[in-house]
Amino acid sequence: MLRRPMLLPFDFTKDPYLVLDFSATNPDLATLDLTNTAVFNDYVFGKLQQAGAIVGVGGYNEHRVIYRRSEHFQQTVEPRVVHLGIDFWAEAGTPVFAVMDGVVHSFQDNANFGDYGPTIILEHEVNYRPLYSLYGHLSRSSLNGLLWGQKIKAGDKIGEIGPYPENGDWPPHLHFQLMTDMLGLTGDFPGVCSLSERAYWLRICPDPNRLLGIAGL
Template sequence: MILPFDFQKDPFLILDFTEKNPELTDLDLTNTAVFSDYVFGKIRQAGAVVGVGGYGEHRVIYRRSPHFNQMEESRCIHLGIDLWAAAGTLVFAPLNGIVHSFQDNNNFGDYGPTILLEHVWNDKPLYSLYGHLSRSSLAGLQVGMAVSAGQRIAELGPFPENGDWPPHLHFQLMTDLLGRQGDFPGVCTLSERERYLAICPNPNRLLNIPGLG
């Protein structure tokens, strides 16, 4: 369990943020309140308790922020899984590990407060990233601090402190951090897709959300 929901029992909604969703065409994604109303309106309409955004998805929503469009080729491939839920929702560690690093990535459309944990999985290093947290989630953390599976580690942040997104958790796995601390790309370009997916395994291996792949 990473959020206080049971994906085998609790109703959830898989949200589509690709160009296949015509509802995004006229939605002002730069207005976070409008974007948030859309996301949570869809969740309520479906009778769900949490929204889910897929791994490896080619998305259009990153056009909202220059953070993803600073290079010649824009970033558009989602490298984690998003869990859309109310600000203040608790976040739990899925595995035993230690705090690798943390920081507030404070840019519009960025992660906001972010925690990275380091684990051992099948006798190999594995890292997990938790983005869009509350600033209070970083209080008291220390690099190297031990974390147990099932331990509360954070809570979802409200916008704008969460990177100015509708409240959600970006959860991502990495086998190699490429020397980074407190941050790691959660979205890559099309040309980088194979390289990044090779070191960012599907988080659903841990979440086991039915129908998500």
């Protein structure tokens, strides 16, 4: 049996999880003050508790309405609304593991409201080509002691899911994204794009579930 990489301490073949919808098709979102992180947090974890799930998942290539909560996604002529990674909504302090062997490409605290907060980007080699993995919304302590170029093995703990507000002021979750090209960026990379640029960014940011193999995504 093919062994899937371990990103979080959950077995997605056995542990209960819930696919969360943050698009306009979810009527709940119209009734929530998403700028109030405590309200947003209660909604997310209330849904998980209701479903008997320990983690919420989803979001790749999802046209979302939740980015209206932050000016960070409205600073261009066309708002950024299409999500380029997978989110894992779980308790703050949940450990996060490297999915493949690699090195630390870069890291920083992207501290704008609604941004990634503490972020780690790893560089890997797959079929002689570079591939990058981004881990966003971590705890600030996750960045302690890191070095650019530091070797990382698959399964190494690289951090923890951060609490709000230090995680960019979101309900606790991990944003996990793959990129084939860093476009010269360090410590940060777009995790959301505009509708008109959707095809361009999806070519650079392949579906992480091809690697993770979570059913229902």
